[in-house]
Amino acid sequence: MIVGVVTGNLWATKKSAALLGQAFLTVRAGEKSLVCADCVGAGEGDTVLVATGGAARVAAGREIPVDAAIVGIVDTES
Amino acid sequence: MIVGVVTGNLWATKKSAALLGQAFLTVRAGEKSLVCADCVGAGEGDTVLVATGGAARVAAGREIPVDAAIVGIVDTES
Amino acid sequence: MIVGVVTGNLWATKKSAALLGQAFLTVRAGEKSLVCADCVGAGEGDTVLVATGGAARVAAGREIPVDAAIVGIVDTES
Amino acid sequence: MIVGVVTGNLWATKKSAALLGQAFLTVRAGEKSLVCADCVGAGEGDTVLVATGGAARVAAGREIPVDAAIVGIVDTES
Amino acid sequence: MIVGVVTGNLWATKKSAALLGQAFLTVRAGEKSLVCADCVGAGEGDTVLVATGGAARVAAGREIPVDAAIVGIVDTES
Numbered sequence: 001m002i003v004g005v006v007t008g009n010l011w012a013t014k015k016s017a018a019l020l021g022q023a024f025l026t027v028r029a030g031e032k033s034l035v036c037a038d039c040v041g042a043g044e045g046d047t048v049l050v051a052t053g054g055a056a057r058v059a060a061g062r063e064i065p066v067d068a069a070i071v072g073i074v075d076t077e078s
Numbered sequence: 079m080i081v082g083v084v085t086g087n088l089w090a091t092k093k094s095a096a097l098l099g100q101a102f103l104t105v106r107a108g109e110k111s112l113v114c115a116d117c118v119g120a121g122e123g124d125t126v127l128v129a130t131g132g133a134a135r136v137a138a139g140r141e142i143p144v145d146a147a148i149v150g151i152v153d154t155e156s
Numbered sequence: 157m158i159v160g161v162v163t164g165n166l167w168a169t170k171k172s173a174a175l176l177g178q179a180f181l182t183v184r185a186g187e188k189s190l191v192c193a194d195c196v197g198a199g200e201g202d203t204v205l206v207a208t209g210g211a212a213r214v215a216a217g218r219e220i221p222v223d224a225a226i227v228g229i230v231d232t233e234s
Numbered sequence: 235m236i237v238g239v240v241t242g243n244l245w246a247t248k249k250s251a252a253l254l255g256q257a258f259l260t261v262r263a264g265e266k267s268l269v270c271a272d273c274v275g276a277g278e279g280d281t282v283l284v285a286t287g288g289a290a291r292v293a294a295g296r297e298i299p300v301d302a303a304i305v306g307i308v309d310t311e312s
Numbered sequence: 313m314i315v316g317v318v319t320g321n322l323w324a325t326k327k328s329a330a331l332l333g334q335a336f337l338t339v340r341a342g343e344k345s346l347v348c349a350d351c352v353g354a355g356e357g358d359t360v361l362v363a364t365g366g367a368a369r370v371a372a373g374r375e376i377p378v379d380a381a382i383v384g385i386v387d388t389e390s
Contacts, residue, residue: 001258001269001301003244010081012127012150014118016137019149024079024127026155035079035127039299040248049246049258049269051299053131053287059250059299065117065129065137065149067079071299072249077260078242088159090205090228092196094215097227102157102205104233113157113205131209143195143207143215143227145157166315168361168384170352172371175383180313180361182389191313191361209365221351221363221371221383223313235336235347235379237322273377274326283324283336283347285377287365293328293377305331305377306324311338 001055003074004029006046018064025070037066040073047074079133081152082107084124096142103148115144118151125152157211159230160185162202174220181226193222196229203230235289237308238263240280252298259304271300274307281308313367315386316341318358330376337382349378352385359386 004027012024023038027050034050039059042048049072051059056069082105090102101116105128112128117137120126127150129137134147160183168180179194183206190206195215198204205228207215212225238261246258257272261284268284273293276282283306285293290303316339324336335350339362346362351371354360361384363371368381 003269008156010127010155011153013153015127015150016117018136035081039250049244049249051301053301055291055299055301057133057136058252058291058297063136065133065147067129067131067133069299071253072246075245075247077244086234088205088233089231091231093205093228094195096214113159135211135214141214143211143225145207145209145211164390166361166389167387169387171361171384172351174370191315213367213370219370221367221381223363223365223367237347273328283322283327285379287379289369289377289379292330292369292375303377306327309323309325311322312320 001049001051001071002029003077004048004050006042006044006048008044010035016065022064027070034068036068036070039069039071042070042073048072049074079127079129079149080107081155082126082128084120084122084126085111086122088113094143100142105148112146115147117147117149120148120151126150127152157205157207157227158185159233160204160206162198162200162204164200166191172221178220183226190224192224192226194226196226198226198229204228205230235283235285235305236263237311238282238284240276240278240282242278244269250299256298261304268302270302270304272304274304276304276307282306283308313361313363313383314341315389316360316362318354318356318360320356322347328377334376339382346380348380348382351381351383354382354385360384361386
């Protein structure tokens with residue numbers, strides 16, 4: 001998984017039917033920015049743990065077309 | 079997922095049988111360009127949300143040999 | 157998917173049993189070179205569409221240990 | 235798989251329910267840092283073998299939303 | 313798949329139970345070095361074909377936590 005910071009939201013009215021109601025957040029991780037399905041109720045400025053690939057669908061709990069999901073809000077990294 | 083802009087179409091007459099009838103669009107995302115199965119009816123110039131890996135097959139709704147799919151047309155990113 | 161150009165063949169006598177009879181082609185895509193299972197009868201110099209990951213096994217139509225496959229021969233990109 | 239060194243722990247109180255009780259370690263591999271589910275009882279300073287993607291869920295032995303797991307503690311590399 | 317050269321072995325006494333008895337080889341492919349499950353009996357100095365992701369588990373023939381496997385020993389590349 002990677003650690004990043006939530007920088008905003010993304011809205012898409014026209015999308016795959018399976019994504020209706022799914023919240024998307026933009027996460028910056030180092031030089032890269034990616035859009036994640038939010039599975040924990042994260043908000044802008046939160047430091048989050050992101051899982052990618054099939055793990056995102058495990059996090060979503062259903063077969064939706066996502067390849068990145070926020071799976072935790074980071075308290076501390078030592 | 080990543081956000082990109084549709085830059086054009088790709089045609090391939092000779093292809094895997096499972097891809098017959100599948101529209102392909104070229105999407106530029108930062109420095110990278112990738113070919114995506116279009117699952118939402120996107121067009122050139124649209125800013126789109128792209129899901130990669132197994133998520134592309136979830137988006138297609140069937141087991142076709144694609145590893146990237148357009149799953150939404152982006153309204154706004156904040 | 158990515159677009160590349162077939163640059164040659166690869167032969168491996170000693171290989172996983174499941175790969176017997178499978179043709180492999182080397183494809184150059186930008187700076188990167190990768191070896192692909194050929195699923196459409198491509199040849200040297202062809203511009204091809206390559207699918208990676210699980211999509212390669214979908215293209216092969218069976219569970220063989222490949223992570224990249226040629227799934228189309230590109231006519232035009234606009 | 236990649237080889238890296240455990241550099242610390244990561245704590246996330248708010249996370250996907252399936253991740254309750256799962257230990258996370260931060261691993262540095264070359265220039266990259268990633269967060270791994272610990273499946274072997276590794277500790278800070280250990281040189282470890284990390285498997286990514288679906289392999290991380292195989293290592294965990296259950297369908298949890300992780301994409302990287304420590305699957306071994308490296309004795310020697312020759 | 314990618315082509316690389318076997319540069320050595322990796323030993324890990326403490327590892328996921330499913331990896332007991334599995335040989336690991338270090339492979340250099342261009343600038344990158346990765347650890348692969350050996351599925352064909354390769355040795356140091358061999359030029360090999362490496363499959364990554366789920367393909368590595370297909371090569372292993374069982375669900376073990378590996379994400380890269382040597383699936384062939386390269387005779388010639390043209």
